[in-house]
Amino acid sequence: MSDRIPVTVLTGYLGSGKTTLLNRILSEQHGKRIAVIENEFGEVGVDHELVIGAQEEIFETANGCICCTVRGDLIRVLGQLRKRRERFDYILIETTGLADPGPVAQSFFVDEDLKEDFELDAIVTLVDAAHVLRQLTDSATAADQVAFADVLVLNKTDLVDAATLALIEQALRAINGTARLVRTERARLPLDQVLDVGAFDLDRALAVNSAFLEQPRPFEWAGVYTLPAGHVTLHTGAHDHAHEHEHEHEHEHEHEHEHDPHDKHDHDHEPDHGADHGHGTLAAVSLLVQPAARADAQALESSLEAATSTFADTARPAANGTHLVPGTLYQLQLGHSAHFELVLPNAGPWIIYSEHHPGEFGLHVHGEAPHLERAFGSHHHDAEIGSIGIADPRALDPNKLNDWLSYLLQSRGADILRMKGVLSFRGEARRYVFHGVHMIFEGKLERPWGEQPRVNRLVFIGRRLDRHELEAGFESCIA
């Protein structure tokens, strides 16, 4: 139905800048007539005639089914707005900072009135760069808001340094591998990033970032350096000359991440990433140095398997001042400003693999910056919540798929926050696209594959997701 009214849901933890963004949208000339549904504690100027206050009200069912949980206030208010259809052409819903985005999104899938009259365009989650890392650690709601997002607006980026930003993006990507990530200050961003995003247009949603489909790695970061023979000092900790090198990070490169729920690493630290420089309180970190064939991305890529198997070795403890040699996995003991002497047999390209992102423990190579670096899936931050992607070219049997998804949603629906996919069915020229919120699932056949390679892409965002279980389930659907 093309005459459904588009809706953008604006979420974000307390202080993330939702109201600032809302006020900007309302004052800007964009040619849209926007009705705003605001939570009751909002601060939008009352002079805008289409601002309606709503008291957040969660409707649950007697049997506690999480997928039937909807927002009664939104159903009621939107039901009234529908009667004045000619007065506006867009709806913005601002939720409270503590609102669970699940019932908000679900209302548009579950409730008959909303399903027919409104179309959820996107869930936009604002993130306060200065506080998000702590919020993600402290609050399941903050993590849920990130997990549900189609667009993540990383706001107040002027309040943190580049290394912290990289760390934040990595943390956000680990939770939500598909959302579009936009950086901004003071909620200033083009409105087409927020309105008419078409995020529930699955083509676009899945095109944004499929990198998290990658296999998990035991290291979060690898950097390629050209280093001289002999001694090279590795510095750690927040010391004075950190910014000589640290801030050369290239942030335009694509961060590729995976979240591995089977992560067995023992992180005996309390992630404490405040608004400072992201130097946490790691006690120890595993690190490996390997020679590279060349100082380029391809050489890095082809080295990953060998590095991964070396990371399975028992790491050798290395105290402050220890000499490190290539090919040995070390566990660096991080005191305040600990340093280590890397002893290299020859000059040339070397790759450093680190269990944690260098920004977390202030790692830098004395006098050198990496030619190229790459981040991998995060292993810390709420290991509970993350994204898992599957990409596979084999055609599927729709009946088997239906059986699997039915089973999966019934058994794991509460943990699966969002799910999206484009699928290739045997004997079907068209692409099957689907998406879901918790146990609610919508799918349909769309345009033909045409010249595009027929590749199934599925994305799950949720808690305690098990890659092996999901992959085995997917395997059972092959036609």
Place this chain on the structure above:
Amino acid sequence: MSPPRTRLVKRARLELGDYPVDAAWAADGRALVLASGEGEILWWAPATAPAPERLGQHNGGALALAWQGAGQHFASSGQDGQVWLWDARDRSRQVLRRSSQWSEQLGFASHGRLLAVASGKELAIYDASGALQTTLPAHPGVIAAIAWRHKSSELVAAFNGGVRWYRIEPAPQARDYPWSGACLTASWSPDGRVLASGLQDGTVHFWYLAADENSQMKGYGAKVALTSWSANSRYLATAAEALIVVWDFSGRGPEGTRPIQLGAHTARITQLSFQPGGTHLASGGRDCRLMLWQPAQGSEAIDADLLPDEIALIRWSPEGRSLLVADRSGALTLYGLERTG
């Protein structure tokens, strides 16, 4: 000779040109008050004055209307947060209430002496002169429906978490009937024995207040947003999606019995209303169909009409002889019931 049949006959039409939010018949069944999406309050007497008279406007849109039983007053509410009490004789009005909250539920007791206004979680009771009688303590949830028990000063408010019963006169009394579900409707059987509520979770709940018993009816595929009793209190019509389910309260029913199912609509039902004083049931839906039923006689519709747009309102006149039907585009049709054969 074919048996006598009842047919819908068109008697009058009006183009409102705007979404018909609500309509209320005057006590004498000769005129109607109409409320539009843009907030206009109109007076329409189809037989004597085919062009409606504009009475006023709620800024930002209208929400609800209620007529005062056999009296001459009616109330209107709007998205301006106001509730107005009108005198139909001179078309004068007074402002009963100004609030930042919408007052989405208005209802006069059948004796006409009391008016209930629900705004968010709050319920206020006014007398017929517009004086505030009492403001009741806040409810656990936003009030989704209110219903006065026939010929009494008792009413219930339904919300997420159950219903609350009140006796307003002489002194307010209250009692909670908690239920873990979001109640969307409240309908008293005309004999005052059963209170029925449709719920968001696709169930219907009955409370037998005198016996202090209650029961839950499951099996709906979607939320039950419509409930209506037959005049003789025997049948409760309910609707979810495109299906009408009628429960028969005769004998030992309806618990343990199979309900009557009326399944001719092809899209979601938006309006469902039993005829006052009669046995007909009218329904309308997003399939643009108006249907007339007699559930006691069978599960086939006895007449139907196709409207230009989906049906937004169905309002029986107080004596049950006329039916106002409005579609979403604002086309109003007044039907009469005619017996043939």
